Amino acid sequence: MGEGGRRVSSANQGLTVWYAAPVSAAGPPPNPDTPRHTAVVRVTHWITVIAFFALLLSGVEIVISHPRFYWGETGNVRTRPLFTLPIPSSRDTVPTGYGYVMPDQNGWSRSLHFQSAWAAVLTGLIYVISSLWTGHFLRNLFPVPGDRTWRAFWQVMAKCLRRAPPEEAEARSYNVVQRIAYLTVIFVLFPLVIWTGLAMSPAFDSAVPAAVNALGGRQSARTLHFMVSGFLLLFLVVHVTMVVLAGFRSRMRGMITGRALLPAERTLEHVGERP
Amino acid sequence: MSPISRRKLITSGLAATAGVAGLTAAAKVAQHYGLIPPDHGGLYGPGQTLTYAAQRVLTTHSLAREFPRGMISKLPFANETPPPTDLFKRHQATGFSDWRLSVDGMIARPTSLSLPDLKSLPSRSQITEVVCEEGWSYIAEWIGTPLDEILKAVGALPQARYVVYFSTDGNWWDSIDMADALHPQTLLTWGMNDGDLPVSFGGPLRMRVPRQLGYKSVKYVTHLTVTDSVKHIGKGLGSPNPEGGYAWYAGI
Numbered sequence: 151m152g153e154g155g156r157r158v159s160s161a162n163q164g165l166t167v168w169y170a171a172p173v174s175a176a177g178p179p180p181n182p183d184t185p186r187h188t189a190v191v192r193v194t195h196w197i198t199v200i201a202f203f204a205l206l207l208s209g210v211e212i213v214i215s216h217p218r219f220y221w222g223e224t225g226n227v228r229t230r231p232l233f234t235l236p237i238p239s240s241r242d243t244v245p246t247g248y249g250y251v252m253p254d255q256n257g258w259s260r261s262l263h264f265q266s267a268w269a270a271v272l273t274g275l276i277y278v279i280s281s282l283w284t285g286h287f288l289r290n291l292f293p294v295p296g297d298r299t300w301r302a303f304w305q306v307m308a309k310c311l312r313r314a315p316p317e318e319a320e321a322r323s324y325n326v327v328q329r330i331a332y333l334t335v336i337f338v339l340f341p342l343v344i345w346t347g348l349a350m351s352p353a354f355d356s357a358v359p360a361a362v363n364a365l366g367g368r369q370s371a372r373t374l375h376f377m378v379s380g381f382l383l384l385f386l387v388v389h390v391t392m393v394v395l396a397g398f399r400s401r402m403r404g405m406i407t408g409r410a411l412l413p414a415e416r417t418l419e420h421v422g423e424r425p
Numbered sequence: 426m427s428p429i430s431r432r433k434l435i436t437s438g439l440a441a442t443a444g445v446a447g448l449t450a451a452a453k454v455a456q457h458y459g460l461i462p463p464d465h466g467g468l469y470g471p472g473q474t475l476t477y478a479a480q481r482v483l484t485t486h487s488l489a490r491e492f493p494r495g496m497i498s499k500l501p502f503a504n505e506t507p508p509p510t511d512l513f514k515r516h517q518a519t520g521f522s523d524w525r526l527s528v529d530g531m532i533a534r535p536t537s538l539s540l541p542d543l544k545s546l547p548s549r550s551q552i553t554e555v556v557c558e559e560g561w562s563y564i565a566e567w568i569g570t571p572l573d574e575i576l577k578a579v580g581a582l583p584q585a586r587y588v589v590y591f592s593t594d595g596n597w598w599d600s601i602d603m604a605d606a607l608h609p610q611t612l613l614t615w616g617m618n619d620g621d622l623p624v625s626f627g628g629p630l631r632m633r634v635p636r637q638l639g640y641k642s643v644k645y646v647t648h649l650t651v652t653d654s655v656k657h658i659g660k661g662l663g664s665p666n667p668e669g670g671y672a673w674y675a676g677i
Contacts, residue, residue, distance in 0.1 A: 216560035223492070224554065226502035226561035241559060243504060257670025258469070260558060264677065265472025352556050353480045353636045353676025356487040363490075368554065368562055 185408030186322065191286070192405055194277040197269065202386070204266035209379060211259035214252055215240045219376060223367030232373060267347065274340060290324065291333055297326035316396045321410045328392075331385065339382050346375035459586065459602065463655050463663035464673040477674040484676070485604045489635035492552045497618060498563035501555075503625035508645060513593050521629040526575075526613070530589075530651035533580025540615060540629060546574045551610055553635040555642065558675070565626075567633050568616030573607045576651065584653050587663070590632050591648040599643050599664040600655050600673075601634060610635050613646065638675035640666060 187195070217235035218227070225231065227244055238248035240255065281287050296302065306327040324332065348354050349362040349371035365371045393401045404410035455461050460478035464470065508517070516524055527537040550568040572588065589600040605611055614633045615622050622628035627644030634641045655663040663673040 212560070216557075218561075223496065224498050224562045224564055226498075226500070226557075226563055228500035228502050229498075243502075256558065257666075259670075261469035261472060261670050261672060264476055264672070265469050268472055268475050350556075351480075351677035352489060352554075352638065353484045353487075356489045356636050357484040359490050368556065372560055 186404035186410035187408055188284070188286070189408070190277065190280045190284075192408060194273050194280075195405055197273045198277075201266040201270035201273065202382070204262055205270065206379070206383065208259040208263035208266065211240075211255045212263060213376065214238075215254070215256050216244055217246065218244065219373040220369035221366065221373060222369055225369040267344075271344060278336070287333075291329050291336075293326045293329050297329075302326050303330070310392075313395070320396065321400060321404070331389075335382070335385055339378055339385065343375060343378045343382060346371045346378060350375065459604075462672075462674050463600075463661065464667035469670070473672050473674065476672070476677065480674070480676045481602075481604060484636070486608075487636075489553050489610050492554070492564050494552065494566070496564050497552060497566055501563040501565050501626070502561060503623070504557065504639070505625045506644065508593075508624055510593060513645065516629075517624065524629050524647070526630060526647060526649065528575065528579045528649045528651070530649075531582040531585045531653060532576075532651050533582065534578075536579050538575070543570045543575070543613060543615065543630075546570045546578060549609065549612060550616070551612070551635070553610065553633070555635075555639050557639040558671070566616075566618050567612055567614045567635075569612030569614035569631075569633065571609055572611045572613060572632075572649075573609065575613065575649070576606065579651075581651050585651045586653045587651075587655050589650040589652060589655060589658055589663075590643055590646050591650075592643050593645045593647050596665060597643055597645075598659070599632075599641055599666065600658075601637075601641065605634055605636065608636065636676050638677070640671065641675045 213235065214237065217237050217239055218225070218231040219233050219235075220229065221232045234246075237246070238250060238252050239246045240252040242251045293302075303326055306325045310327070345361065346365065349365055350368060355362045355368075362368055362371055365374060400410055452461075455474075455478055458481075460474070460481050462473050462477040465474045508514070521540060524540055525537045526539075526543065527535075529535045547570070548568060549571050550566060552564060552566045554562050554564045556562045576585075576588070585603060587600045587602055588606040589598060591598040601611070610633075612633045614627070614631045615629060617623065617626055617628075622631060627642070630646045631644045632642055632646050650658075652658070655661060659665060660668060662668065666675075667673050
């Protein structure tokens, strides 16, 4: 159904077919007053944005105090690293090859990191519970039946790489690549970054030793935490790039006010809906 | 935009009142069960409190991981701090034969213990990991007298809530709650890897708290105070670390 709807929309140009285009085209056309994103999605999205930037900044500061990564249980400046970041350190005990030591910002960075982690995790819990309750995951994020193929996935990717403008339907619903990216972030990367972070807590490890042992040890947990954070940063960069390409104003409006389209556009659309 | 209805106003008012009442009650209960850390104030107080309270509920009695002998690090990192003062050097010259650990505060018998006194108490050996907040770590065997045994010997009073420990360097001190003070793995350590504890690793006497980060494991310990409040010590934050932004509770 989804694919059929889209083919119609790309073959026609008129306003009237905007409604032929929703990715999940089954059912009656949505009420134009229905927000693009629910209040829970919008509020949790922006709290997560703030928490993520705080985690990123403080995480970078913490890494600067020891920009060496190891594998296994233990690792320190006397043992061989898995890899080293080519940056100076905020500790004079770390051999970096640089002739100077950066200012120590670890104190507030660590406090900010853990407080933001609490904010992100609690916000994530609210989001996940509410989304299970409302069916948000199944309705808006799980790929629609016609899209559960590699072909559907690559079609969207190819369109994106050709820099084709987004379809109107994509202002109202996610395409299959977006859905898979968001599901990966929500159900793979966030759980992994929480797990690898908790595995570095000596108190948590005393209660749940498997949390760190299953990752191959404390230094492996730290290295994986760094790598998963890198993937989250990569997602952020691609996500913001796509928002800009798809239309920064309308997408931001959608996530802030809940309205993807201006009132004038909605009126036109509403008129077009009933010829 | 529809005007706010009376029902909405009443519901929100009730919800806000219930929220404030709930938070106040939660704070009271948390205080009663010892879930509020000394550094609960300030910008990062909520985070410190959440972490400490969660860990106290989850991990009061759990044991830090202990490792097989084969995992002892061949290259441990001492993170050497210059042993302070001329007094320390004089102790070092005499092989620490005059080193004393004085214990005072809420105890039945104020005491000063020599290293042989400490070693005559029941001791414990354990192979645990030292974890620095910077990210590095190593595993060593630590041999020492459980703080719990010392507290028993001096008759710590039941109203005790913290043990404060001081290094020869007056600016280096810290404190732990009774959950960690009575924990079997919290050792006043005098041996490492089958030998005496080297000065670079904190010898002759180091507090080892393996369920918290390395900065809680203060080196060159000479003095313990048992207390029901840390408000009157230093800036009242339980340690100088929170002044630099570091959490008092370092179990994360």
